[in-house]
Amino acid sequence: MRPIAVLAAAVALLTGVPTSSAAPAATPSPSSAPSSPSSPSSQVERMVAPASGNLALEGLGFGHGRGMSQWGAYGAATSGLSHAQILAHYYPGTTLSSRGEPLLRVHIRADSDDTTEVVHEDGLRVTVPSGSAALPGDIGGYPVDHWRVIRQAGTLAVQGRIAGGWQNVRIGGNLVHDGPATLYTADGRIRLVLGGTHREYRGALRVVGVGPAPGLATVVITTMQSYLRSVVPQEMPASWPQAAVRAQAVAARTYVSFERRANAGRWYDTCDTTACQVFDGVADFTPSGGVVAAYEHPSGNEAVDATAGQLLMYDGRPAFTQFGSANGGWTAAGSMPYLRAFADPYDGVVDSQAHHWSALVPLDRLERAYPSIGSLRTIEVTRRDGNGAWGGRVRRVVIGGSAGAVTVSGEEFRSVTGIRSTWWRLRP
Numbered sequence: 001m002r003p004i005a006v007l008a009a010a011v012a013l014l015t016g017v018p019t020s021s022a023a024p025a026a027t028p029s030p031s032s033a034p035s036s037p038s039s040p041s042s043q044v045e046r047m048v049a050p051a052s053g054n055l056a057l058e059g060l061g062f063g064h065g066r067g068m069s070q071w072g073a074y075g076a077a078t079s080g081l082s083h084a085q086i087l088a089h090y091y092p093g094t095t096l097s098s099r100g101e102p103l104l105r106v107h108i109r110a111d112s113d114d115t116t117e118v119v120h121e122d123g124l125r126v127t128v129p130s131g132s133a134a135l136p137g138d139i140g141g142y143p144v145d146h147w148r149v150i151r152q153a154g155t156l157a158v159q160g161r162i163a164g165g166w167q168n169v170r171i172g173g174n175l176v177h178d179g180p181a182t183l184y185t186a187d188g189r190i191r192l193v194l195g196g197t198h199r200e201y202r203g204a205l206r207v208v209g210v211g212p213a214p215g216l217a218t219v220v221i222t223t224m225q226s227y228l229r230s231v232v233p234q235e236m237p238a239s240w241p242q243a244a245v246r247a248q249a250v251a252a253r254t255y256v257s258f259e260r261r262a263n264a265g266r267w268y269d270t271c272d273t274t275a276c277q278v279f280d281g282v283a284d285f286t287p288s289g290g291v292v293a294a295y296e297h298p299s300g301n302e303a304v305d306a307t308a309g310q311l312l313m314y315d316g317r318p319a320f321t322q323f324g325s326a327n328g329g330w331t332a333a334g335s336m337p338y339l340r341a342f343a344d345p346y347d348g349v350v351d352s353q354a355h356h357w358s359a360l361v362p363l364d365r366l367e368r369a370y371p372s373i374g375s376l377r378t379i380e381v382t383r384r385d386g387n388g389a390w391g392g393r394v395r396r397v398v399i400g401g402s403a404g405a406v407t408v409s410g411e412e413f414r415s416v417t418g419i420r421s422t423w424w425r426l427r428p
Contacts, residue, residue: 041391045381047426055361055379055417059424060328060389061347062354066339067091067322068251069331070236073244075349083246087312089346090331093338094312094319096250101224101309104256105206106279107268110194111218116183116207117148117193123186126158128179131172135160139167146193149181149207151214156181156207181207182221191285192218197292201281202226208267219268220281227279228252228304229296234278235323238300245303248323252277254311257318314338326354328423330388341387354420358427361417366399369416373401382407393422 047055061069068090076086084096118124124135124147135147135158142162150157155176159166168175183190184204191198192205203222210217228249232238236248255277260269272279284292312319320336329348333341348355363376378400384391394410410422 040386040395041384042382043391045425047379047381049363049376049378053363055363056358056427057361057419057424058356058358058427059419059421060356061324061421061423062326062328062357063324063421064322065324065327065330065332065393065421065423066334067324067331068247069325069327069344069347070244070248070323071326071350071352071354072344072347073236073247074240075346077241077243077247079346079349081243081346083243083250083307086243086247087250089344090247090323091312091319091321091338092340094314097311097313098309099257099311102260104222104224104227104260104270105268106220106222106227107271108192108218108220109271109273110199110280111192114214114216115148115150116205116216116218117146118183118205119191119193119198120144120147120160121185121191124190125184126171127182127184128156128158128171128174128177130174130177133171135169138162139169147183149183149216151179151209151216152176154209154213155179156209179207179209183207189282192281196287198285198287199281200283200285210267217267220272220279224253224256225304225308227256229301230279230281231256231277232304233297233300234280234295238297238303242299242303242306245299246307249300249303249307250310250312251321251323253307254318254321255323257311258320261318326352328355328388328421330392330423332385332387332393341385343388357420359417359419359424361419365417367401370399370401370406372404373399373406374403376401388423390423390425394424395422 073086076089087096126133126135138144139160139162144160144162146161148159156179157168157176158171158181159168171177182204189200189202190205191200201220201222203220203226206219206221208217208219209215231252232245232249235252236245238245256270259276263269270276280295282296283294286292312321319338322334322339327344327347330343331341333339367376376399380398381394382398383396385393385395396407396409397413398405398407414422
């Protein structure tokens with residue numbers, strides 16, 4: 001089994017969170033953020049392209065800065081705040097409420113080959129509109145090791161794999177079926193084949209035709225509890241203080257509840273990638289059954305169970321609980337009244353490279369992204385949001401070159417350069 005520390009290291013590359021269970025030493029925040037927001041700054045900051053060929057930048061925060069800072073939740077927990085107090089800090093105006101735990105429909109974008117394939121086990125069943133059947137352990141005397149659902153001319157076919165290849169089986173007397181098809185097991189766990197990996201999920205797999213044939217999508221139907229047991233350790237190391245992990249559990253539960261309500265008319269509620277929340281099921285296995293990676297964690301399970309049913313509500317609906325790795329000492333305003341811009345005393349209590357970072361950006365990366373400018377000569381920051389050190393997050397950048405100039409948003413500049421946030425300056 002791959003240890004949780006290694007899994008946390010993989011998460012750290014994506015989210016900027018630490019891999020160690022030990023809390024780093026606390027250090028003062030470098031942001032020196034003022035106590036109240038100022039007006040957006042339009043003072044031009046001009047940088048001449050350095051002879052080194054690299055822009056040397058320093059920055060604050062990792063991610064968009066809206067809602068809860070995960071590093072800030074860590075700092076708040078070490079400062080003695082409960083998970084309810086952490087949530088009230090980052091989502092002011094919301095109410096912590098207890099609600100039910102619905103089933104979720106999670107689109108598995110990791111399964112993108114227009115085929116849903118599962119490992120055979122005793123008790124495996126399939127349901128289609130025309131009927132339901134137990135899937136046999138053999139076809140014509142030959143043992144079946146895998147089953148799959150494919151789409152043929154707009155209909156679905158269920159096939160078993162034997163030594164001679166894939167064979168169609170009749171369900172309810174039919175070889176092909178209108179969708180959807182649902183695969184489920186007696187023990188409530190099912191292994192989906194993803195290339196050379198067998199990924200185990202709690203729940204059932206629904207197969208849905210999407211777009212023209214052979215378009216097919218795989219959806220996991222699972223409980224909120226099972227979903228969060230996988231999500232929480234992927235979004236925040238479960239080895240962090242329990243108050244922070246519980247805050248993450250409530251934020252994740254509320255976020256998917258917001259998505260579920262917004263997507264009520266769609267064939268899925270949420271997805272399994274960073275576009276939604278990272279959901280990798282229970283564990284990955286080799287074809288021979290060896291554990292490759294485990295995605296649940298006892299401390300994460302404890303946080304999910306301790307906060308069962310808890311949601312942040314606003315105006316009678318689940319809140320849009322955005323969260324990110326670190327805000328650098330000041331949150332960014334979002335699209336909701338409770339996603340406010342304010343100085344955050346907890347992001348920076350625990351030192352991290354997510355809070356305060358440096359980067360070298362090759363000039364030719366910008367030249368390749370914007371070939372119309374020619375050779376890059378200047379970078380001008382023409383607008384910031386006015387919140388915190390250096391005038392706050394960058395909103396507008398003018399990139400000038402030998403053949404012309406382009407004006408881009410701070411977010412586009414961040415995306416093109418690969419830096420951690422829009423809050424940066426030329427490194428002194």
